[in-house]
Amino acid sequence: MSAETMSIFSPQLAARFDALVEKYPVKRSALIPMMLYAQDEIGYLSDAAIAEIAERLSLTQLDVRNVASYYSMLRFKPAGKFNVQVCTNISCMLRGAYEVFERFQEELGVGHKGVTKDGVFSLEEVECIGACCWAPAIQVNYDFHDELTPDHVPGIIAGYRGQANGRGGR
Structure with a gap:
């Protein structure tokens, strides 16, 4: 994401995402950790969260949804506390x-x-x-x-x- 682009995530999580993308030789490798961290912060994988993760990793939103739908610990609707x-x-x-x-x-x-x-x-x-x-x-x-x-x-x-x-x- 460019510096001018606003993140839906906290500044701390946005910085963590930036570090994850740099950590892996293939950006896509950061996908699952990013989805887990996003879900921890906002409670589920919202459309906006999926869109931002896709943009950060140069993936399509469908790519992100396809991976997320495989894992039972990831959800697309809010859950209880x-x-x-x-x-x-x-x-x-x-x-x-x-x-x-x-x-x-x-x-x-x-x-x-x-x-x-x-x-x-x-x-x-x-x-x-x-x-x-x-x-x-x-x-x-x-x-x-x-x-x-x-x-x-x-x-x-x-x-x-x-x-x-x-x-x-x-």
Whole structure:
């Protein structure tokens, strides 16, 4: 991007993007880190974020969308402050992941890709989070919780709700 062009991102993130582009011998290699950082800052990959990332990497917006759509951790719509991803791949499924997912749906009152009315939680069923040895497992933002049963769900929700309300802890 040229110096005259305004970024939709914070000055710190725009500078980080500039450094990423210089770090890799092929600019496209910065795509996934840029998308993750953008999502962390604005909550999802908006049309404007996709457009700016594409411009910074000399890619088309379709190129950026195609890569983003492959990864379950990248999203095109806002999620809750705490995005709960329940793995239902084979290892987790065999050890009760569907029951854990159903309990989250009951407790939060939302289904797959849903966001609670207060915007604190979003819920999604995902294919794999790479925690097969500790199944069933979930990921909340970047935190893993493993070897779960449906009875763990209310405590997990309470811990994150406490963080959202400024009470800290988990």
